[in-house]
Amino acid sequence: MATIAATGPAVRRSADRLLLAGSLAGPVFFASAATQMLTRDGYDITRHPISQLATGGLGWIQITTFVLAGLGGIALAVGVRRTLTEGTGRRVLPIFVGIFGAGLVAAGVFTMDPEYGFPVGTADGPVGEMSWHSIAHSAAAAVAFTALAAAAIVLAVRQARRRTALPAVLNGLAALILLMPMSPSHMSIQIAVNGLVAFTWTTVVAVSLRRSSWSA
Template sequence: MTATTTDTGVPARRSARTSGRLLLAGALAGPIFFASATTQMLTRAGFDITRHPISQLSTGDLGWIQILTFVLAGTGALALAVGVRRTLTEGIGRRALPILVGVFGAGLVAAGVFTMDPEKGFPAGTPEGPVAQMSWHGIAHSAAAAVAFTALAVAAVVMSVRCARRRSAPPAVPGAVLSAVAALVLLVPMSPDRMSVQIAVNGLVAFTWTTVLAVSLRRAA
């Protein structure tokens, strides 16, 4: 009996460690993304967050840094999706949440691969004003980002419902409130005048939510 218990316990511990690593990767995706983006915003000549969205850092000679940042963050979100699937085995959202978080991760990777167009004087030497006609990869970038953040907003709605239904759990109320607020922010229509700032805020809210989700699930696991 002792040997049987040990044999079944080892795979369970290995599975738990694997899930923990996946959730850790998901938790680190947001901090890595914003550490890289903030450093670039402060050091790349001509960049102005009030005029240029973070995605525009993917253009120019140093654009590869932000492209890599997108891909790494997206990969972390994909790892989080797998971690969510392995951790949430029952209750509301156990099937939908991994898919929605996975779509978010895949969208980030696609947003990195398909870069937006240079415009509004960035990178240095680019004509002022918006681009006259978006390129195919600029359209693909915008579509990928829109799908990614919409999927995450829906994931936040699902999680808020899940938390609200689990009234006996101490973190249920703050978890429901956090998820509801994240969903509301991500679903607010873009303002043409403040689009770049709003995109940055959306990114901050999105990655804060995914980080809190990953850390919470990792502690529970």
């Protein structure tokens, strides 16, 4: 998957740590989100997107989760930049991954509005008018997932040119899922699926690059 430059042990250790951080972003995000889904009163995945966990008195947990996952994405971007030194996409791939990470940080800083009965005590319906921070949250999340879809496309092209068909197809499929239009009636579930696809992708890429960097 990767083309590794002839670098010293210190540089490789630095890249390895960055890739490790990137590989942990997804598992940490979903461990935190799943725990909150099961323990916070009133939360319903069929009605409430994961981002809504960032509202209410315990919202700081999901805010922190977003920020940590975003920093992991940025670490992955730097690790990709230091590991992929030749071939198609070596310059733009880390940029797209970095935008994904930065978008997650922004999505954590700017929270969405409480609605549809969550947190408990919120009116059981959509918010009348979105706040500026909820608009910023939606924009940041959209940019983040679009950037990651672009990264998956770049990697698919890279792998196709290297004649690794199955990884190319899987990356193309990931990009297709991330770019699918949102269905208003199933938006919360679709967002969760997109998150699962996105963080599976980042974890697989990080683990693959770590293996290739130390076997080079």
